[in-house]
Amino acid sequence: MKLYIQNMVCLCCKMTVASELKKMDLNYYNLELGEVSLVKPIKKKERTHLKNVLHEYGLELMDDKKAILVEKIVTIIVNMIHNSDEVPPVNFSIFLTNKLNQDYHSLSNLFSKTKGITIEHFIILHKIERVKELIMYDELSLTKISYQLHYSSVAHLSNQFKKITGLTPTFFKNIKNKKRKPLENLQ
Incomplete structure (x- = not known):
C-alpha cells in the first residue's frame, strides 16, 4: 500500500x-x-x-489524486535540482512527461491551478535556491554552477538570480548573512 x-x-x-x-x-x-x-x-x-x-x-x-499528482511533480523537480549533481539534458517538460507518463499541458494546468504558479516559475525558484546553496559552499565557480544547472550562460544565471533575489550572485556571495529559504516554502 x-x-x-x-x-x-x-x-x-x-x-x-x-x-x-x-x-x-x-x-x-x-x-x-x-x-x-x-x-x-x-x-x-x-x-x-x-x-x-x-x-x-x-x-x-x-x-486526493490531483494533489498526489502535483506532489509527484514537486518531488521530481526537487530531486532533479537539489538531490542530483546533474540536471537532465532534456527539456523539463519532456522530462516530466516521460516520468509521469502524462501530457505536459495537463500537468502544467493542474500544477498552476493547485500551486498558483507555473511549473516553469517553480523550477526557477528551486534553481535559484540551489545556486544560493552552491555559492555558499564556495566550491564551484559561477561558470561551473551555470553549467551544472543547465543555464545557457553565466549571464543568463546572473540575470535570473537578480530577477528573483534582487541581488547579483557576486553580491550574494559577499554578504555575511546569506538567506536561504526552506524548500517546502518555495511556492
Missing part, C-alpha cells in the same frame, strides 16, 4: 517519516521523497494517527 506525503522534500523529512512509522510499528519496504510503500494496508485509526503526527512536522498525508 502506498501513502503519499506532501512537503516531504529532504533527507530529514524521510528520517522523520521512518521514525514515526517505526514508533507505530508500521513496516515499509520503500521510502522515497513524497511517498512510502507499506508492507500491509494501514487501518483507518492508524492512518488518522499518522496524519496527525506528520502534520506536527509540517508534512501532510494526502488522499
Whole structure:
C-alpha cells in the first residue's frame, strides 16, 4: 500500500517519516521523497494517527489524486535540482512527461491551478535556491554552477538570480548573512 506525503522534500523529512512509522510499528519496504510503500494496508485509526503526527512536522498525508499528482511533480523537480549533481539534458517538460507518463499541458494546468504558479516559475525558484546553496559552499565557480544547472550562460544565471533575489550572485556571495529559504516554502 502506498501513502503519499506532501512537503516531504529532504533527507530529514524521510528520517522523520521512518521514525514515526517505526514508533507505530508500521513496516515499509520503500521510502522515497513524497511517498512510502507499506508492507500491509494501514487501518483507518492508524492512518488518522499518522496524519496527525506528520502534520506536527509540517508534512501532510494526502488522499486526493490531483494533489498526489502535483506532489509527484514537486518531488521530481526537487530531486532533479537539489538531490542530483546533474540536471537532465532534456527539456523539463519532456522530462516530466516521460516520468509521469502524462501530457505536459495537463500537468502544467493542474500544477498552476493547485500551486498558483507555473511549473516553469517553480523550477526557477528551486534553481535559484540551489545556486544560493552552491555559492555558499564556495566550491564551484559561477561558470561551473551555470553549467551544472543547465543555464545557457553565466549571464543568463546572473540575470535570473537578480530577477528573483534582487541581488547579483557576486553580491550574494559577499554578504555575511546569506538567506536561504526552506524548500517546502518555495511556492
